[in-house]
Amino acid sequence: MERSRQIDEVLDAALACEPADRAAVLDACCGDNIELRREVERYLDHLGAVEGFLAAPPAALAARYVAEAQEIAGGHRYIGRRIGNYRLVRQIGRGGMSRVFLAERADGQFAQQVAIKLLRPGFDSDVDVERFRDERQILATLSHPHIARLHDGGVTHEGLPYLVLEYVEGEPIDVYCAARGLSARARLELLLHVADAVQYAHDRSIVHRDLKPSNILVSAGEGSVKLLDFGLARMLEAGVTGEAPPTRTGHRWMTPEYAAPEQIRDSGMTPRTDVYQLGAVLYELLSGHTPFGDRIGTLYELELAALTEEPTPLGGACRGDVDAIILKALSKRPEERYATAGELAADLRRHLAGHPVVARRRTPIYRARRFARRHRSQLVAAALGALVVGVSVTTLAAERRRAGRVAGRAAIVQTMELAGRGRVERGELEAGFALLQRALVMRRGEADGAAGRGASPSASARPVPSPAHAPTQRGMLFTRPGDVFLMHPDGTHETRITHSPESWNDHAAWASDGMHILLSRAVGGDRAIFVTSVDGSEMVQLTAPPPGWKDEVPVPLDDGVAFVRTSPAGHADIYDVAADGSTISRLTTEGRVHDPAPVPGSQLLAYVSDGDIRVLNRHTGERRRLTNSPTQYKAGLAVSPDGTQIAFTRIDPGRLEQIFVMDLDGTHVRRVSRGDFYDFLPRWSPDGTRLAFTSLRDGTSGVYTMRVDGRDVVDVSRTPASLAMRPGVSVLHVTETLWAWR
Numbered sequence: 001m002e003r004s005r006q007i008d009e010v011l012d013a014a015l016a017c018e019p020a021d022r023a024a025v026l027d028a029c030c031g032d033n034i035e036l037r038r039e040v041e042r043y044l045d046h047l048g049a050v051e052g053f054l055a056a057p058p059a060a061l062a063a064r065y066v067a068e069a070q071e072i073a074g075g076h077r078y079i080g081r082r083i084g085n086y087r088l089v090r091q092i093g094r095g096g097m098s099r100v101f102l103a104e105r106a107d108g109q110f111a112q113q114v115a116i117k118l119l120r121p122g123f124d125s126d127v128d129v130e131r132f133r134d135e136r137q138i139l140a141t142l143s144h145p146h147i148a149r150l151h152d153g154g155v156t157h158e159g160l161p162y163l164v165l166e167y168v169e170g171e172p173i174d175v176y177c178a179a180r181g182l183s184a185r186a187r188l189e190l191l192l193h194v195a196d197a198v199q200y201a202h203d204r205s206i207v208h209r210d211l212k213p214s215n216i217l218v219s220a221g222e223g224s225v226k227l228l229d230f231g232l233a234r235m236l237e238a239g240v241t242g243e244a245p246p247t248r249t250g251h252r253w254m255t256p257e258y259a260a261p262e263q264i265r266d267s268g269m270t271p272r273t274d275v276y277q278l279g280a281v282l283y284e285l286l287s288g289h290t291p292f293g294d295r296i297g298t299l300y301e302l303e304l305a306a307l308t309e310e311p312t313p314l315g316g317a318c319r320g321d322v323d324a325i326i327l328k329a330l331s332k333r334p335e336e337r338y339a340t341a342g343e344l345a346a347d348l349r350r351h352l353a354g355h356p357v358v359a360r361r362r363t364p365i366y367r368a369r370r371f372a373r374r375h376r377s378q379l380v381a382a383a384l385g386a387l388v389v390g391v392s393v394t395t396l397a398a399e400r401r402r403a404g405r406v407a408g409r410a411a412i413v414q415t416m417e418l419a420g421r422g423r424v425e426r427g428e429l430e431a432g433f434a435l436l437q438r439a440l441v442m443r444r445g446e447a448d449g450a451a452g453r454g455a456s457p458s459a460s461a462r463p464v465p466s467p468a469h470a471p472t473q474r475g476m477l478f479t480r481p482g483d484v485f486l487m488h489p490d491g492t493h494e495t496r497i498t499h500s501p502e503s504w505n506d507h508a509a510w511a512s513d514g515m516h517i518l519l520s521r522a523v524g525g526d527r528a529i530f531v532t533s534v535d536g537s538e539m540v541q542l543t544a545p546p547p548g549w550k551d552e553v554p555v556p557l558d559d560g561v562a563f564v565r566t567s568p569a570g571h572a573d574i575y576d577v578a579a580d581g582s583t584i585s586r587l588t589t590e591g592r593v594h595d596p597a598p599v600p601g602s603q604l605l606a607y608v609s610d611g612d613i614r615v616l617n618r619h620t621g622e623r624r625r626l627t628n629s630p631t632q633y634k635a636g637l638a639v640s641p642d643g644t645q646i647a648f649t650r651i652d653p654g655r656l657e658q659i660f661v662m663d664l665d666g667t668h669v670r671r672v673s674r675g676d677f678y679d680f681l682p683r684w685s686p687d688g689t690r691l692a693f694t695s696l697r698d699g700t701s702g703v704y705t706m707r708v709d710g711r712d713v714v715d716v717s718r719t720p721a722s723l724a725m726r727p728g729v730s731v732l733h734v735t736e737t738l739w740a741w742r
Helices: 002-015 019-030 034-045 047-055 058-074 126-140 173-180 184-203 271-287 299-308 321-329 341-352 364-374 376-393 398-425 429-450 720-724
Strands: 086-094 098-105 113-119 150-155 161-166 170-172 216-219 225-227 476-480 483-487 506-510 516-523 526-533 539-541 550-557 560-566 572-578 584-586 593-598 604-609 612-617 623-625 634-639 645-651 657-663 679-684 690-695 702-707 737-741
Touching: 002 019, 002 034, 019 034, 019 299, 034 299, 086 113, 126 150, 126 161, 170 173, 173 184, 173 216, 173 271, 184 225, 184 271, 184 341, 271 321, 271 341, 321 341, 398 429, 429 539, 429 584, 476 506, 506 550, 516 550, 526 560, 550 593, 560 593, 572 593, 593 634, 604 634, 612 634, 645 679, 657 679, 657 690, 679 737, 690 737
Parallel strands: 506 737, 526 550, 634 679
Antiparallel strands: 086 098, 098 113, 113 161, 150 161, 170 216, 216 225, 476 483, 476 737, 506 516, 516 526, 526 539, 550 560, 560 572, 572 584, 593 604, 604 612, 612 623, 634 645, 645 657, 679 690, 690 702
16 A cells, blocks of 8 residues: 555646746656666556547547457458459558559559558547548658659548558668668668658648657668658648647547657657658667657657757767757757758758768868768879889989888888778678778888887788687676776775776677787777787777777687677678688678577687577587567677586566576576676676676675676675775775676
């Protein structure tokens, strides 16, 4: 009873305020009571559905539910039915109010396939029929190569209107881009066609209001873009700046993931509403998720984020112009966005052409950089010409000859890098990656030669040390924001490995000999794999990602290093780079891979793909799926020293992230974490009897150890000895993430 009373009181307080203020109210009312807050948020999440239910007349609701049941029971009763001059072949789509069928011309005049859109049973009220007729009238005014055409329309024998539309055989734009691994530039060019179509509608005072990937199809053959579904579109009346006609009582017709703040508030909508949705679609095409889809759970949280939070900049290859364009389109205040889709398209075209964009301040330095990018080939040619002239002039002296050779090799390296990046941009990934690796090895060789070693480029690569079965160093590798540290398993004898937090050193792992450390760190706007000595005195770059790509999570193999390479569009696969960095090969092809974990003493490599744990035999290429629960989040794989068990983290319904252990064949899965805490990134002790992991048990992330059965939990980060090594750092300010234990 006390629990119910608490929930009622907090829920009353939350419902009494505006949606944008509810988070602060919940903070004040719930405090540290996470369970109470979850219960209240669960009720708030269902608020919209409850309001819609109560607002609708009982007779209308009953009719709708009966019609829905009849529709499901009827199955394919519409297939083969003739409507107008067409016969329905099969259902190809279904939305909130309507269904779409593939149909063929049935009057024998000529062969033609079309799409016929019909109202679903139960959606035949005056409001529904009027909305459907509005869509027909809007489509009748549109004739654009990137908008699906209206061929015909009419009324069925039951008196319901229908539309005969152009049949588009294609894929949603996000699926099309992901399936082909399109470059960021190609995705921008596709969206330009969409923006042009939307601007065409804006020129006719039409606002679409439901722009999302499923309403933008791309044909597989020609790559032609078609904008669909004007069911929520509205015409702006002359002299009116945006208030759309009222929609169904109790409903806000929108797709929440792409809805602009004014749609959530149900306030006036203008062409700037479509600009916001175009920005959301572009954000998803380049990142793989919607602006708030990477951190939002409930519908209430999603809408609150759209009203109060700012999207995370994409960074990488999108850092600069593209980020600025997207964030301008996604501004909370409509007046701060582009006024029309045409203005958004114009800025994208400026970026693609190398010109300064409106979304950024046009400083002299920025304008100069854009000029250099537009004229890159001429500048490179001029630089190479200058090198040639310099070499020919300096042939009289031995020192000058040496300088000429160095400059010539540097020019070769630069040319190889440009060629490699060009191949990657054209989709020739493997060839481009190989060129970039060769250029990296040559550049390292030149650096060593300049230091007096005098070795050839191929001989001076300073490779990852050879494999060793008995590591000479043992301990835990962990990170504090930006740097890598080493400590004993009891939390003492801490050593700082890196001293460059601005490079955000992360994903530390022991190399095979136990004397060197693998890690990922920032290189400009990219991330690459490096190898360093235990004292951090020597740092060698091992991989050469193209601009905008990220190399992360290195793990040692018997003949090299495996790591995850992620494209600017978010496609991730595991690659294997040779110990000297000279060769690189792709191990997986799924495009949605993370957390590689080698199986000791074998050619097997465990990893996560499409939500499930799999094992790859690197020798035969055979793959096995160990789990079959793709909807349950899994990560942080680690294989036991004897190669028989896998530790990992998983999120079960109603729980936080927890640690599990299973046998290598996928059987005997058991939860190790005890209690309801955020436990993640498990790592095995060298003898396989304990697990180290990162947890938020004390409010901030710290390192813990426990027995494999979950007992005897020890807080390593907050022992008196470990805290004594960090004067000035209190228990509440410890922020450490475990990565390796050897």
